[in-house]
Amino acid sequence: MRQERVEEYLGAVYRLRSDADTPLPLAQLAEYFGFSPVSVHEMVQKLEEGGWVQYHPYRGVTLTEAGTDAALALLRRHRLWERFLSDVLSLPWDEAHTVAGDLEHAAPEAVTERLSAFLGEPEACPHGGPIAPQATSALEQCLRSLGVGAEARVTRIAPEAPDLLRRIAQLSLMPGSLVKIVAQTAEATGVALLAEGGRQAVVPAADARAVWMEIV
Amino acid sequence: MRQERVEEYLGAVYRLRSDADTPLPLAQLAEYFGFSPVSVHEMVQKLEEGGWVQYHPYRGVTLTEAGTDAALALLRRHRLWERFLSDVLSLPWDEAHTVAGDLEHAAPEAVTERLSAFLGEPEACPHGGPIAPQATSALEQCLRSLGVGAEARVTRIAPEAPDLLRRIAQLSLMPGSLVKIVAQTAEATGVALLAEGGRQAVVPAADARAVWMEIV
DNA sequence: ACAGTTTATAAGGTATACCTTATAATCCAC
DNA sequence: GTGGATTATAAGGTATACCTTATAAACTGT
Numbered sequence: 001m002r003q004e005r006v007e008e009y010l011g012a013v014y015r016l017r018s019d020a021d022t023p024l025p026l027a028q029l030a031e032y033f034g035f036s037p038v039s040v041h042e043m044v045q046k047l048e049e050g051g052w053v054q055y056h057p058y059r060g061v062t063l064t065e066a067g068t069d070a071a072l073a074l075l076r077r078h079r080l081w082e083r084f085l086s087d088v089l090s091l092p093w094d095e096a097h098t099v100a101g102d103l104e105h106a107a108p109e110a111v112t113e114r115l116s117a118f119l120g121e122p123e124a125c126p127h128g129g130p131i132a133p134q135a136t137s138a139l140e141q142c143l144r145s146l147g148v149g150a151e152a153r154v155t156r157i158a159p160e161a162p163d164l165l166r167r168i169a170q171l172s173l174m175p176g177s178l179v180k181i182v183a184q185t186a187e188a189t190g191v192a193l194l195a196e197g198g199r200q201a202v203v204p205a206a207d208a209r210a211v212w213m214e215i216v
Numbered sequence: 217m218r219q220e221r222v223e224e225y226l227g228a229v230y231r232l233r234s235d236a237d238t239p240l241p242l243a244q245l246a247e248y249f250g251f252s253p254v255s256v257h258e259m260v261q262k263l264e265e266g267g268w269v270q271y272h273p274y275r276g277v278t279l280t281e282a283g284t285d286a287a288l289a290l291l292r293r294h295r296l297w298e299r300f301l302s303d304v305l306s307l308p309w310d311e312a313h314t315v316a317g318d319l320e321h322a323a324p325e326a327v328t329e330r331l332s333a334f335l336g337e338p339e340a341c342p343h344g345g346p347i348a349p350q351a352t353s354a355l356e357q358c359l360r361s362l363g364v365g366a367e368a369r370v371t372r373i374a375p376e377a378p379d380l381l382r383r384i385a386q387l388s389l390m391p392g393s394l395v396k397i398v399a400q401t402a403e404a405t406g407v408a409l410l411a412e413g414g415r416q417a418v419v420p421a422a423d424a425r426a427v428w429m430e431i432v
Numbered sequence: 433a434c435a436g437t438t439t440a441t442a443a444g445g446t447a448t449a450c451c452t453t454a455t456a457a458t459c460c461a462c
Numbered sequence: 463g464t465g466g467a468t469t470a471t472a473a474g475g476t477a478t479a480c481c482t483t484a485t486a487a488a489c490t491g492t
Contacts, residue, residue, distance in 0.1 A: 089330040102322035
């Protein structure tokens with residue numbers, strides 16, 4: 001297995017899983033990568049042989065300790081590069097994410113740490129992902145799950161899919177934004193928001209699941 | 217052909233060739249990469265089909281215009297990352313070169329240009345390679361070719377092989393260093409130098425071929 | 433001009449990581 | 463508990479870019 005491929009898979013598992021103990025169905029990995037389920041299955045078997053994941057037939061994969069460590073290290077590199085690209089080179093949000101996806105494999109530990117120091121040891125990437133990731137804060141709730149009338153502040157966008165980031169960015173829903181839920185669309189297909197400055201927007205339900213918030 | 221592989225080959229041809237019109241023997245490419253001559257031959261054929269190089273049987277390869285452009289773009293990215301790693305993250309010389317070798321494939325045009333702007337549009341990489349490379353200055357001479365008694369200033373180190381950079385760095389022969397040739401070793405196996413501050417060093421003939429200087 | 437070296441090319445092999453097709457096993461809902 | 467969907471696994475295929483071995487062609491020095 002090439003290191004880069006291993007990292008991509010581990011990173012995806014980490015991003016897509018709901019929690020450490022619930023196995024992530026392979027179908028979700030296949031959809032995320034746009035690969036066939038058979039290919040993902042093959043790769044997951046190799047990852048299990050390598051000790052990175054544990055495979056629970058008919059249920060999915062969980063990360064081993066080694067796998068979690070590798071995923072966290074990758075995510076750290078990813079987010080630091082995102083900060084660099086976004087803060088220092090002023091790249092747009094979603095582009096920073098894409099480019100960081102290439103850079104994250106190319107920087108050894110020592111470079112990562114120096115980059116972190118240069119950036120002033122930031123604690124979150126431009127869309128709010130923690131740079132030394134811990135458990136999701138208990139205060140964090142998904143936009144999708146908030147009721148009408150709730151007021152909340154965006155803390156992060158996760159998972160970090162480029163298309164999603166682009167759409168979210170267009171709605172100006174970056175971490176820190178304060179919004180109020182003003183309505184639910186019929187059949188729960190979306191959430192209508194009133195943002196700071198009086199801007200209004202309707203977030204599709206699928207996207208609303210990726211916006212994490214802290215109630216204020 | 218994967219883009220990365222194409223770039224590696226074009227970059228190598230550009231670095232190793234003596235001038236634009238003299239074909240670079242495949243044996244030199246094979247040695248540079250540590251690949252078998254057969255593999256290099258195969259790859260060169262594909263590069264020719266792709267319009268990147270022209271292959272002159274029994275003589276070597278030259279870059280087409282497209283190939284030269286691609287090589288220059290790669291070299292520019294490489295050298296800008298080197299500057300970043302060296303100046304901003306304070307990585308040692310040779311390590312910066314190695315890491316830049318990974319980063320150079322991962323940054324699209326837009327990122328490169330912003331990086332250049334951030335770095336203040338530098339004109340040379342840490343070991344003196346021009347960032348918007350032009351023809352080698354007519355004033356530049358190879359250390360190997362200088363006679364005893366000559367005084368010269370290092371302008372650049374080329375080609376940029378990691379081992380070579382490490383050895384040259386140990387001799388403190390960075391661009392800008394002023395040296396005087398004090399002797400030629402027996403059978404021309406090396407060149408003895410007197411550097412600024414009175415340091416003395418013997419540079420093996422093979423390495424001396426990679427140190428470019430301007431007579432003062 | 434011929435011997436010896438270098439270079440070219442043919443033929444077949446390896447590993448990685450994808451693919452499709454097809455069958456088998458398991459799960460879940462009614 | 464059975465049928466339909468999901469998931470697993472087997473079998474065989476593709477492309478890339480490397481490898482070795484072996485033969486053939488072309489160059490080069492004496």
